[in-house]
Amino acid sequence: MATIVAVVAETPRARTLVLDVPDWPGHRAGQHVDVRLTAEDGYQAQRSYSIASAPELDALELTVELVEDGEVSPYLVEEARAGDRFEVRGPIGGHFTWSADEGGPLLLVGGGSGLVPLMAMLRHRAARRSDAEARVLISARSRAEALYVAELAALEPRAGLRLAWTYTRRPPDGWTGWARRVDAAMLAELGPPPEAMARCFVCGPTPFVETVTALLVDAGHEPALIHAERFGPTGG
Amino acid sequence: MSDDLHLDGNGIAGLLGEALLFDPTTLLRRCRSCGEQHALGEHRAYRGAGVVLRCPNCGDAGVVIGIQEDRLVVRAHGAYTVARAPAEAG
């Protein structure tokens, strides 16, 4: 069972819920939880959300983006407030995880709120003062919808980390960086090259993940090193 | 038929626990249809009445999970490989 201790607005459509979960067993960066809501008449709805916080943080943080016509996300993004309670099951998923002990190099590619589990990895990397080489490509529709912009910018001077954004709908005024969907040229420029045998973590909506993983395989990345997490049309 | 070569399942509870209590997303499934081996976390999950995990290579319905209020019913095909934890030193 989780109790909301704080709510942080990330974008107009996304909030981070800071949760107190007694007896939380700890998690690895990249894992997710199942959230189950119960209405007064007993009706229940359940969805999965990625954990945004590093394992080193005491609280558990979920960043939830509003899904149009969704059922659970409108409640979590628009209604829930400190003191509200719901069930949390997890952590779940050992396939899409990274620990600083495993080292680098890493390639993290996130589309939309697919950045959330990758953020947990980057926060974990920072908390452990890891210098594992990490290249990060973040695809967002616009700056207003991009998550964690200030925090990521503050992370970047650390050795071994390189961040890149691409804005697919409305780039910021004066933006000189990428403003298109992720493509082969983008991945080649960002690196690391396939020879580096980087572990690749790709998270986002299903079509985004399908596209990016196919690009990585075509570029020569070892399929066994590509980890993908999709969220689909039944989310919300 | 009689034999004195078997134990009951309780006698291998430790091995059963090792074989069945694992992080399921890291469990490797060798597909009965195409022969490729992939972690369950790499399989494609579809949500119908229950959930289907399909081989990422050939789409074979490897694991079908019926979701009920008080139980899950699992129907699975293929061969499954569990990595063993390294033995404690000393």
Next chain:
Amino acid sequence: MPPISRGFHGRRRADVDASRLPPGQYLTTDFPVLSAGPTPLTPTTGWSLALDGAVDEARRWSWSDLMALPQETVTVDIHCVTKWSKLDTTWTGVSLDTLLDGVRTDASFAVAWSDGGYTTNLPLADLRGGRAWIVHAYGGAPLEPEHGGPARLLVPHLYFWKSAKWVRGITLTLDDQPGFWESAGYHDYGDPWREQRYWGD
């Protein structure tokens, strides 16, 4: 008892005629897409519907054969085992009574099978009596692939997983052969009004 999530009501409407909602169901106005696998995109050229198994003579209808049969438009309520119900859905297609007309069989059961390998079983009697159709239009428009197009089975008096999407054949059988979900814990018959969701219900 799970904690009540203050202010959470779910995606349901309160202004519903309770007599039309089977137990445990809630009303939805959108049309959720649930699928046991990827959506096949089958062109109607080359499409056919088979009726085989324990029959005097196997039959097969091409798309144009199906279109040449008498068409019925029905408005029915549909009920998914995942608990959503949708009222007043309108479909057009061919009654199974038409397709089964003149078929001689000793079978008591049927298995519907689909592109992509999906199967579902039901008593043959439930395909008769104006209660089952092969439908190719929804709301007057060609049935979208994500909802089972080009054609799906429609058996609205049973939970909606029995209404096989992308149906390509019906095999009549002497004994009951559990289908895709029925062999993974879901009820063999699936009457929503008796809440027959799972084995043992």
